[in-house]
Amino acid sequence: MKEKSGFHAARRCNVCLLVLACLSLSTVFGYAQNSDNSDIPLAKTIDSILDAPAFHTAFEGVFIQRLRDRRVLYERNADRVFLPASNNKILTSLAALVELGPTYTYHTTLLAAGHLTRDGVLHGNLIIKGSGDPTLTDADLQKMAEEARKQGLRRVLGTLLYDDSLFDRQWLGDVWAWDDEPYYYSAEISALNVDGNLITVHLMPGKKVGAPVRVEISPIANYVRVENLGVTGPSKSQNTLFCTRLEGRNVLLITGQLPRDIKSSDEPTVRLTIVDPARYTATILLNDLQKEGIHFDHTRLVDISQEPNDAVTLADHTSAPLSTILRLMNKPSNNLIAECLLKTVGAKATGKGTGGIDGSAVQTARHIFQQAGLIMDEIRQADGSGLSRINFVSPHDLVLALSYLAEQPYFDVFYDSLPIAGVDGSLYYRMKGTAAAENCHAKTGYVSQVNTLSGYVTDKDGDRIVFSIMFNNCLAPYSTCTAAQDQIVETLANWSDTKTALKRP
Template structure:
C-alpha cells in the first residue's frame, strides 16, 4: 500500500487533520447516531438503508466518486447499492483478486521450492564448479517468516547444510538463476518516484528480504554530527551517501531517505533532532537476484565457506542445462495460506506481484504479468464477472491503471464465501481493531473483531471491501470505494468505518 505522504506539510494542516480525525473517531466509538430522514417506524432493513444513504450523501464528498455495494450472504439480498457498476481505481483491493485466484489455482498447501545445485563433483571439502540457486519466485525468504526475525537465517541454514556435506570451499561461481520469471521488474503504470521505496520493490524469481534494505537512522551524539545509519541485513551491497545532520532536540525532523534510479546507494538528507526516536524505512534494491546471491556469499564466508569464484545471475530460460548438475538440497516455503495472509494483512505489494507471475508461470503461456492477468481474468469471468467491470495490470493494485467496480468485488467475495477453501481466504484479511491494516480502525466499537476486510490506498483513492458479522450473526459482504476525493483521508476512513459499524449493529 502506497505511503500516503513523504513531503512535510505545514504544522497547521497536520493539526487540523488530526483534530478532525479525533473528533470523528470519538463519534465512531459507538454506533453512529445517524439521523433518519424517514422516521423509525420503518422495517429495520429500510432503516439501515436510510442510514447508509445518509452517510454516503455527505456533502463533503460532493466532488468525489463513491461506490457502495452491500449484500446479505444468507438471503442473497442486495442491502444497498450506489454506483455499483461504475469503475474505480482499485488500489490494494486488487490484492484480493490475486490471492483468491492463487488459492483457487494452487490450493492452500502449495509451497514454493528453491533448488540448490552444483555443476561438478565434491572432493576433499571442495565443491568444484558452480553453486547454482534456482529460483521459483518464493517471496518468503524474509524476516517475517524467520523465527529469529533475521532474513539471513535461511542462508545460515543453507551454509550449515553445505558444511554437513563436507563442503568448506566453492571453487566456481555462485549463480542466481532467476529465469523462471520473464516479467519486467516493475509493474505496468507504476510511478517512477515510488521506485526507491518498499511498496515498489522489484519483481524477481529470486527474492530475499522483500527485495529491500531495512534502514534505521539514529541521531548523532550531539548537534552537528551526522546521524548513525544501520542496515538490515548488514551488507556491502548498498553504499551510503549521508549528508544529514543531527540538530537540537527542539528542532523538527525533516530526514529524508531515497535511492537514485539504477543505483544501490542510500541517500540520507536533511536533519534529525537529538534524543528523538529512531527513524526506519525500507528501501528497494536494484537487481534483486544479484542482491540475493551477494548476501548469500557474505553469509557463506562468515560461516567459514570460502568462495573463490564470482557472482552471476541468469535471466534467460535454458541458459543453464540442469541435466549435468546435481541437487544438493531444496528450500521449501511456508504454505500458500500463510503467504496470502502476509499479502493481505500488511498489504505487501511484492508478494502479490510474485503470486501473479507464479500464476502465469504455472497456468499461462509465459511467466509475465500480462499472462498472469489473463489467467486471473479468465478465472473471474468463470465466476460471472463482467469484462467491462474489471481492468487489471498488476497483482498488487499499485498501478493507477487498475479499475474495479463495487459489484465486481461483491461477486468475488460471494464466490469465495461459498468455496471449500473460503476459511483460508477469510483468515487472510485484516480484522478491524485487531491486526493488519485495520488494527487501529474501528477499535472499541461494535465492529471490532467482526469486520474482515481489505484496505486500499493510493493518492485520492481509499477503498475497503470484505465481510462483516451483524449483531444477530448475519454475514454481509461489502465494498466501499471512494475515489477523487479532496476531503482528508482520515475522514474517508471514518465514513467507511461508520458504515461497517452500522452493519455490525444491525438486527432484523
Template sequence: MRALFICISIMVFAFTEHEKVQASVNHEVLSNQLNTFMANDPNLKGAIAGISIRSALNGREIYQHNGGIRLRPASNMKLLTAAAALDVLGENHTFFSALYSDGPLKKKTLHGNLYLKGGGDPTLLKKDFDQMAEEIHKQGIKRINGDLIGDDTHFDDVRLSLDLPWSDETTYYGAQISALTVSPTKDYDAGTVVVTVYPGKKQGDQVRYTITPKTNYVKIINHAKTAAEQEKKNLTIERVHAKNIIKLEGQLPVNAKEKKEWVAVWNPTRYALTLFKQSLAEKGIKVTGKIKTGVVPDTATVLTNHPSMPLSQVLIPFMKLSNNTHAEVLVKEMGKVVMGEGSWEKGLEVLEDTLAKQGLDTGNMVMRDGSGVSHVDLVPASQISQLLFSVQKESWFPAFLHSLPVAGIKEKMVGGSLRYRMKGLHVMAKTGSLSTVSSLSGYVKTKSGETLIFSILLNNLLDGDKGKRIEDQIVRVLASQ
C-alpha cells in the same frame, strides 16, 4: 498469544457459520441511513463513491450507490488476486529455492559452478541462506572453484508492473519482482533493505544508521546531521534511481526516536546472490569465481532445496500488511503454473479466467496488476462484493478469511492495516489506499447477528485519510443493524 489465536478462530468460525442465521436487517432503514450520510458528508463533495452491500446468507444486494461504476480499487485488488491464487495454486502451494552444482566434489573442493535457483519465494530471509550454506558445508564443501550463478528464469525479466509510477520505484511497495529475491524481516518485504537512522550523541554530529540485513550491497551517503533537541525532525532516506546508493539528508534532533525506512534495492537477483555469498563466507566456504546470472544446466545435481511456507501462511503478511510484491509474485506464479510463463501478461489472463468462474463480469473490469497500485485498474464495487459472496462456498475460504485484517486487534499479523480502526466491531476486511483513493471491502457482523458483505470504493478524494473515516462510519451503520 494463544488466547488471541482462539479469539480470532472463533471470529472466523462466526463468519463462516452464518447460514443458520436468518436475514434480519431492515433494508429500508439501512438505505435511508446510508443515503442520508452520503448526502451530508462534505468530504464526498466532488468525489465518487461506489458502495455495494450484500447479504452473506444469500448474496442479495441490499444496498448500492454507484455499485456498477468502474472505480480504482487500490489494494482491494488484492482480494481478487488472493482468491484466484487460492483457487489456482491451492492453499498448500509452496515456492522453492534450490542449490545445484555442475562439477565434482574432490577433497572438500567443488570443481564447478554453484547455482542458486529461485522459484519465486517472497519469504526468503538471510537466515534461510545461512541454513542452505550450512547444509552444503555438512556435505563437505569448503571451497568452490567456480562462479556463484543465480537463476531467476522461473519468472520473466520484467521487473516492474506496467503502471507503477516512477516515484514508487525506490519504495518497499514498488520493489522489483524477481523469482530470486530476499526479505529483510518477517514482514517479508522482498527485494528491500531496512535503513534505521538514529541521532548522534550531540548536536552537529552525523546521524548514525544500520542496515538490515547487514550488507555492503547498498552504499549509504550520509549528509544528515543531529539537530538541537527542540528542532523538528526533517530526515529523508532515499535511494538514487538505478543505483544502490541511499542518501540520508536533513536532520534528526538529539534524543529523537529512530526512523526506519524500507528501501527497494536495484536488481534483487544480484542482491540475493550477494547475501548468499556472504552466508557461504560466514560458514567458511570460499567462492573463487564471480557472481553471475544464468540458467541451471540440465546436467546439474541438486545439493539442497528450501521450500517456502504454504500459500495459506504467505497470505497472512500479504493481506494483513497489504504487500504489493506478494501480489505481483502470485500473478506471475499463476501464469507459470497454468500457462508455463511467469509473466504479468499470462498471470493476468489466468486471474481473469478464474474470476469469471466465480461469477464476476470480467468484461466490465480493467486489471493491469495484482496489487492495485495501478491507477488504471478499474473494478465496480458490486463485483468485489459478488466475489466475497461467491468464495464462501470454497474449501479454501477459511484461509482467505483468516488472511483479512481484523478491526481493532493491535497484533500486527492479526489486525494488520485495521489494527487501529473500528475497535469493538466484528469486522474482517481489506483496506486500500492510493493518492486520491481509499477503499474497504469485507465482512461485518451486525447487532442482530447477521453477516453483511460490503465493498466501499472512494475515488477522487482530496484527503485519503478522511476517506478512511467515511468507510468506518459506513461500516458502523452496518454493524448497528
C-alpha cells in the same frame, strides 16, 4: 390552434427529456440506485453517510448483499469501475487459491553444478534457483549455507550463479508512481527475493557537531553506495535528516542534519527498496556461504536461465503454505507478496510469470474470474497489489468475487487471512467497541484520493453480509473516508431484517 397544440406537445416532450436526463445524471453523479428488495431505512442511513458535504468531490461506489439469498440491500454506482487500491488483493487471492491451492509451497534451491570431491571441492559452480517465494529471509539463506557445509562443501572453483528466470524482469508494475520507487511498499518483483527486497538503514549522529552522520546498513552494506551529505547538528537543533534511494540506482542519498543529543530511541531507521532483487539475494547468500567457511575462487555473480543437467541439490528451502502466505499478504497489505503470487499464477499456468495487462499473470487470472462468474467488462487488473493506476473494478464484481470465495471449500483460508475489525492487520484501530469489532473481516485499500473497503460482516440475525465500499477522487481527509466506511459497516452489523427475524423461533 394546431401551432399551439404542437407547442404544448413539444413542451411536454422536453419535460420528459429533462426528467430522463435527471435520472441519468443521478446514476452518473452518485445517487443510489436501490433494488426493490432493498431496505428503505437502511438505504436512507447509508445515503446520509455518503451524502455528507465532505464527499462532494468524491465518486462513490457501494454494493451490499446478503450472502445466503443474494438479496441486494443497497447499491450506488455498483457497476461503475473504480480504482481499487489494495482491494485488488481480493482478486489476487481468488486467482491464487484457484490456480495454486491453499497447500501450495515455494521452493528455493541451492544446486551444485559439477563434480564435488570427497574433500569438499566443487569443480564447477554453485547455483541458487528461485521459484518466486516472496517470504524468503536472510535467516533462510543462512540455513541453506549451513546445509551446504553439512553436505561437505568447502571450496567452489567456479562462482555463484543465480536463476530468477521463472518470472520476467519487469521489476515494477505498470503505471506505478515513479516517486514511490524507493519506499518499502514499491519493492521490485522477482522470482528470487529476500527480506522483502529491502535494506534497513540506521542513522546516528557523529561524535561532534559538523561531523557526518553515521550510517549502518543491514543485512549487508556492500550492495549499495552511500552519498552521505548528512551532518551532525548542535544539541536541541531540528532533525532535518532525509534518506532516500536514487531512482533506478543502488545509491542512497542522505541529506540534512541530525541533532547531536538525539536519544538513541529516536534515531531514524528507514527501510528502502533495492534494484535487482535476484542479484541482491545472491549477494547475501554469497556472504552467508563465506561466513560458513566456504571459499569461492571467483566471486563475480552471474545470472543464468537454465541449470546444467548434472546439477544436484545441496539445500532446499520450503516456504510456508499459501494459506499462511495469504495472511502475510492481506492483513498488513503486503504488495510484494501480492505481485509474486499473481506472477506465480501465470507461471504455473504457462511456464513463466509475466507482468502487465497482457502478461501471463493477469490473463490467467482473467480466465479464473470468468469461470467464477465475474462481469468481465467491469474489471481490468494490471498488477497483483493494487498500486497500478490502471486497475479498475466495480463494487459489484468485488462482491461477486467475495461471494464466490464464500462458496469454496477453502473459504476459511481466505476469510482468516483478512484483517479483523478492532483486532489485527490494517483494521486494528478501526471499529473498536462497536458491533462490527471482532465481526467484520475486510480488505482495506488506499492510494492517493482512493479509499476502499470490501469484505464481510454478520448482522443481528446472524446472516453474513458481503459489501464493497469504494471512494475515488476523494479530497476529504483519509480519516473522514475511513470513518464513513466504518459507519456503514457498523450499521450493517446492527441491522436486522424484521420480516426474517419474525419468522425465526
